[in-house]
Amino acid sequence: xxxxxxxxxxxxxxxxxxxxxxxxxxxxxxxxxxxxxxxxxxxxxxxxxxxxxxxxxxxxxxxxxxxxxxxxxxxxxxxxxxxxxxxxxxxxxxxxxxxxxx
Numbered sequence: 001x002x003x004x005x006x007x008x009x010x011x012x013x014x015x016x017x018x019x020x021x022x023x024x025x026x027x028x029x030x031x032x033x034x035x036x037x038x039x040x041x042x043x044x045x046x047x048x049x050x051x052x053x054x055x056x057x058x059x060x061x062x063x064x065x066x067x068x069x070x071x072x073x074x075x076x077x078x079x080x081x082x083x084x085x086x087x088x089x090x091x092x093x094x095x096x097x098x099x100x101x102x
Contacts, residue, residue: 046072053078054085063097 026036053071056062062070068078 050081054081057082063101065101 022033022036025031025040026033029036029039031039050071050073053062053067053073056070057064057067064078065075068075071078071081073081
């Protein structure tokens, strides 16, 4: 049975390669294991959040302004992300939805 304490305590398990990479990360970043795991988890969640927002925007599920909120980025940061990933930029559906919101 899981307790709140075990659920809140991340424990990286994986291949020996993963362990070696984590050790290299700990040395390079000069972090303790717990802080490093939290930092990597946060970075991973932020990347997932941005990928999800890009995907929903490119699929036409959400207009641009909503995608920026989903990604937790400014409109300019999200524009840069869209440009860097070559995601669909403007379609008539997105344009109309964004104009309606203004």
